Amino acid sequence: MRVYGPQYLEFKQNGDERGHLVVCESNGTDIPFDIKRIFYIYGSKSDVVRGKHANRNSEFVLINVHGTSKVKVMDGKGNEIVFNLNRPHTGLYIPKMVWKEMYDFSEDSVLLCLSSEHYNPDEYIRDYNRFVEIVNR
Numbered sequence: 001m002r003v004y005g006p007q008y009l010e011f012k013q014n015g016d017e018r019g020h021l022v023v024c025e026s027n028g029t030d031i032p033f034d035i036k037r038i039f040y041i042y043g044s045k046s047d048v049v050r051g052k053h054a055n056r057n058s059e060f061v062l063i064n065v066h067g068t069s070k071v072k073v074m075d076g077k078g079n080e081i082v083f084n085l086n087r088p089h090t091g092l093y094i095p096k097m098v099w100k101e102m103y104d105f106s107e108d109s110v111l112l113c114l115s116s117e118h119y120n121p122d123e124y125i126r127d128y129n130r131f132v133e134i135v136n137r
């Protein structure tokens with residue numbers, strides 16, 4: 001499975017009368033990288049903006065497993081896209097070196113984040129001007 005730019009990933013809903021079960025397996029079918037880290041974000045107020053960083057190495061898949069949020073991605077070259085996360089069986093793939101901002105969280109939002117890398121604060125670019133400088137040089 002090869003994906004390049006930021007894009008939605010649709011996961012199979014294994015649903016029956018008992019409810020739904022969604023599988024995100026990094027075996028080349030669901031998630032385009034080996035998952036090394038999982039974290040989740042909840043309890044963010046609707047006026048909060050999270051993220052505001054780019055990662056030199058980490059790729060992500062974001063899934064609102066409950067509730068909703070929006071994710072704005074920017075390439076630092078003038079292009080931006082807003083993705084609506086509002087389905088527990090839809091993920092958003094974010095490649096490395098993309099500026100991202102998560103916002104408009106519903107009160108019940110639980111945003112699950114899968115990452116290709118272990119946490120390393122040194123690979124985070126948290127200054128937007130610096131990010132623009134790096135991608136345009």
Ligand code: TYD
Nearest residue numbers: 037039041049050051052053102118119120
């Ligand atoms: P932060 O990167 O500011 O979150 P967001 O991207 O949602 O704005 O992370 C919040 C805090 O959690 C910060 O102190 C760093 C810490 N953290 C870890 O220790 N490990 C992780 O994998 C992540 C994503 C964050």
